[in-house]
Amino acid sequence: MNINIRQARDEVVKCGKTIHESALVVGTWGNISVRIPDSEYVAITPSGVDYQKTDAESIVIVDLDGNIIDGELKPSIEINLHLAIYRARTDVNAIIHTHSTFCTSYAIARKEIPAAAEDLAQIVGGNVRVTDYCLPGTIELGREAVEKLGNRNAVLLSNHGLLAAAKSLNEALKVAQVVEKAAQSSLMAQLIGGAVVLSDDDINSMREFYLNKYGQK
Ligand SMILES: [Zn+2]
DSSP states (O other), rough: OHHHHHHHHHHHHHHHHHHTTTTTOOOOOOOEEEEEESSEEEEOBBBBBOOGGGOOGGGGHHHHHHEEEEEEOOTTHHHHHHHHHHHTTTTTTTEEOOOOOOHHHHHHHHHHHHHHSSHHHHHHHSSSSSSOOOOOOOOHEEEEHHHHHTTTSSEEEETEEEEESSSSHHHHHHHHHHHHHHHHHHHHHHHGGGOOOOOHHHHHHHHHHHHTTTOOO
C-alpha cells in the first residue's frame, strides 16, 4: 500500500482520537476524511466504530465516486456528504463532521452562526450558513451542503451538526474548534443584548490577512 495512503489512514485515526478527547463528538457520531495526495482517493472513517477502537486498518479508502478501493469495513454513512464537497472544492483536502453541542444548538434552531467573533471571520470567511433540512446520508444533503458552504470553511447541517472543510486535517480541526467556540459565545451574547456582526469590509480584510499574512510564512 502506498505511503500516502498509510499516512492518510494514520492521520485520520489520530484526528479521531483528538476530536473524541476534546468532546467535539460523542460515542461514534461524527466522521473524518482526508484527500490522499497525488490521487483521486479519500481516506474516511468507518461507519459506527468507536474512535478509541479505530485503527489504521479500519479507515476505508474510496474514490471520488464512492467505490471502495481498500478496507474491510463500511465507510461512514456521510460518505456522500464528504465526496460532494471534495468534488466541488478542489482546495479542500480534509473534512471533519461533528455533532458538537453549541453548533448543534444553532443547527436545531436552523440559525446561522453570525460573523461576530474575529477568529470565526478569519477562519471561516464569514457567517456559518445553515442548510435546508435533508435526511442524513443522502445525496441531497451533500448537494445542499456544497451550496450553503460556498467558498467558506464551515456549514451547519440542519437539525444535525457541523461540517468543517479545510486544506489540511489540522486546519479542519481548528475550524471545528473555533466554530464551536463562536457558537457558544454568540449564544452567551444573546443574554447581554446580542452579538454585533462585523461589516463585510472588516470580514474581508481579516480573511485576507489570515489567508495570506498570518503566522510564520
Ligand atoms: Zn452526523
